[in-house]
Amino acid sequence: MTRIGFVGLGVMGSRMAKRLIDSGYDVTVYNRTSSKIEPLLRIGAAAATDIASLAAESDIICTCLSMPEDVWDVYEGETGILKNSLQDAICLDFTTVGMDTSVILAEKAKERGIHFLDAPVSGGPEGAEEGSLTIMVGGEQSAYERVLPILEVLGSNIHYLGGAGMGSVAKLMNQYLVAVHSLAASEVMVAGTALGLRSEQLYEILRTSYGDSRMLRRHMENYVLPRNFQPGGAVKYVLKDVKLANELVEKAGLVPRTGSGAAEALAVAVEQGLADLDMSAVIQPLEKQCSVVVKDSHIV
Structure with missing residues (x-):
């Protein structure tokens, strides 16, 4: 055997x-x-x-x-x-x-x-x-x-x-999108909430429109709206991954514009003590910046 x-x-x-x-x-x-x-x-x-x-x-x-x-x-x-x-x-x-x-x-x-x-x-x-x-x-x-x-x-x-190495390349390209989509979803949900939309209603619109993404659904449904940030995949690991992915994007001859922004946002989350929380916690520094909390309005 x-x-x-x-x-x-x-x-x-x-x-x-x-x-x-x-x-x-x-x-x-x-x-x-x-x-x-x-x-x-x-x-x-x-x-x-x-x-x-x-x-x-x-x-x-x-x-x-x-x-x-x-x-x-x-x-x-x-x-x-x-x-x-x-x-x-x-x-x-x-x-x-x-x-x-x-x-x-x-x-x-x-x-x-x-x-x-x-x-x-x-x-x-x-x-x-x-x-x-x-x-x-x-x-x-x-x-x-x-x-x-x-x-x-x-x-x-x-x-x-x-x-050798091709599996790692594919995974890091995936992780680039994971990080970028996580940041984009967080920015949109925080901005919309800060401007007066109800968080759960904004999410319902996004998930049924072209702005939908798997990361948006994952983060909002399982972590952000219910305010439960136990990992999943921790912030510190996604930061590690997107840094490695950015290096590969540069090696390919491109500037990792969105990946660099995602790495910066994840690094801020780590600096604020969120390293061991789920990656969706990248939203928390943005919420703090705008003085809002993205959550289901039915949660007290």
């Missing part, structure tokens, strides 16, 4: 690992915060004491981490994945990182006789739970084909995009 190692059991990783366990895979897990392992142990996962031992006993190693520096920490070094993996093992990195990070790690993996696929995902915790994620994969096609049955447990919209 294929042995899967899973490193990183946050909001996304824990749900993805659970789906693999529920589908009958032999899964060993590791997380720096050990308490996050317990629910998976109860449904059949095994626990690794460290990353090196997990890598040494896994045919496929999945990583789902928070930041690019976390990816380097997990893959590099004497106790990292690259130096301790089995020959011909496949590494599946679901983390959102820069294109260069994915390319370099793929090259280092190849030197050691293992395979590295950048496979960032989109769809949020609900997509991870339901197995409906969009998964964007870059790397060797033969390795991709070997792990496709596993990816099909996790996602319903799977794309092989070519060489």
